[in-house]
Amino acid sequence: MWGRARSFSPVTVALVAALIALASDTTDAAEPPEPLRAEAGFATWQGVEPDKWATVWLIKRHFSPDAYFLLLPPNSDIPPDLTPFGVPEASISRQGRESMFRRLARRFQLDAVSIRYVDSLIQDIEVNIWEAPLHPHSAWFEAIYRQLQARYDRDQVPVDCYLALFDRFVRVAKNPDITLQQFQRSLDITQQCPGLSAGDDNAFVRAMDQREILRQIGLGKRVVFVDTREVEEYDEVHLPGARVLRLRDVTSETVASFAGADLVVPYCVKDFRGFEVAKAMKKKGLSQVATLSPSGLRGWIAAGLPVVRPQLTSEPEATEALLRCATEPDRCIGRGS
Numbered sequence: 001m002w003g004r005a006r007s008f009s010p011v012t013v014a015l016v017a018a019l020i021a022l023a024s025d026t027t028d029a030a031e032p033p034e035p036l037r038a039e040a041g042f043a044t045w046q047g048v049e050p051d052k053w054a055t056v057w058l059i060k061r062h063f064s065p066d067a068y069f070l071l072l073p074p075n076s077d078i079p080p081d082l083t084p085f086g087v088p089e090a091s092i093s094r095q096g097r098e099s100m101f102r103r104l105a106r107r108f109q110l111d112a113v114s115i116r117y118v119d120s121l122i123q124d125i126e127v128n129i130w131e132a133p134l135h136p137h138s139a140w141f142e143a144i145y146r147q148l149q150a151r152y153d154r155d156q157v158p159v160d161c162y163l164a165l166f167d168r169f170v171r172v173a174k175n176p177d178i179t180l181q182q183f184q185r186s187l188d189i190t191q192q193c194p195g196l197s198a199g200d201d202n203a204f205v206r207a208m209d210q211r212e213i214l215r216q217i218g219l220g221k222r223v224v225f226v227d228t229r230e231v232e233e234y235d236e237v238h239l240p241g242a243r244v245l246r247l248r249d250v251t252s253e254t255v256a257s258f259a260g261a262d263l264v265v266p267y268c269v270k271d272f273r274g275f276e277v278a279k280a281m282k283k284k285g286l287s288q289v290a291t292l293s294p295s296g297l298r299g300w301i302a303a304g305l306p307v308v309r310p311q312l313t314s315e316p317e318a319t320e321a322l323l324r325c326a327t328e329p330d331r332c333i334g335r336g337s
Helices: 010-022 050-062 100-107 113-127 138-150 159-171 180-186 210-218 231-236 252-256 272-283 296-302 315-327
Strands: 041-045 068-072 206-209 223-227 263-267 290-293
Touching: 041 050, 050 100, 050 113, 050 138, 050 159, 100 113, 113 138, 113 159, 138 159, 138 180, 206 210, 210 223, 210 263, 210 290, 210 315, 263 272, 263 296, 272 290, 290 296
Parallel strands: 041 068, 206 290, 223 263, 263 290
Antiparallel strands: none
């Protein structure tokens, strides 16, 4: 089905050409093409991160209303007749401190209030992790986004539900003084997307809180932290003893190397990439896997728990502090280490 030859209209070709131009990372924006009205095919790996679904919404609502999307298992090959995004080496993907949503909007010189609004929320959640938030609604946005995912075992949210959610988000863009209660009511899509009654037990990944993880360490269990970010992110700060394993590197061989662990805990800055790696590892047969709750590395640091930072805290120092915390978790969580 996906290998057949396809023809594209000139406007579709214009979009594809603009996406390819992003790979050059030029600073001068090209002339924006006319809004798309032709069918266009796009492909990406399955994922839960907001940047990916905001980009799907941007393409559907601002470029090609008739676009369709093929969601593939992580590490799958992208069919040659579809435009890839959000995968390694794709022309439309996150770069440095720019989300792929921002890069695509900038390339097409989109400057509407609604676009700036969504851009701020995505930047806060996925990029602007350690600085003050760009928008006061960011925490509300993330909470509601996660509520939707919780109703569908996170990775089973239908595409139209994500689109409906972002449609609702932009409706409140012009009302910066909206209250939390008004925000929640405005974004209620439970009738359109009530959720699934049951999930796939084989794909279920447990979220384990910091205190329980510390208790497992205190009981002498072999707990292995898995940093799912890029190496440069790991070098900046990571959990004691963590091993680097990115989603694209999850194979039967790499997963087998964790077989001797009592508990494997993949994590990222929050837990979007951590969840994807945990799920992939479980599908490869590793049962003793859980994500780090709440909010991955950010939540761990906010709780004052030990991390390795170059020139501040060494690996041995952080490991020793972690063992102290494992003895009495309540003396560490929320009090520093």
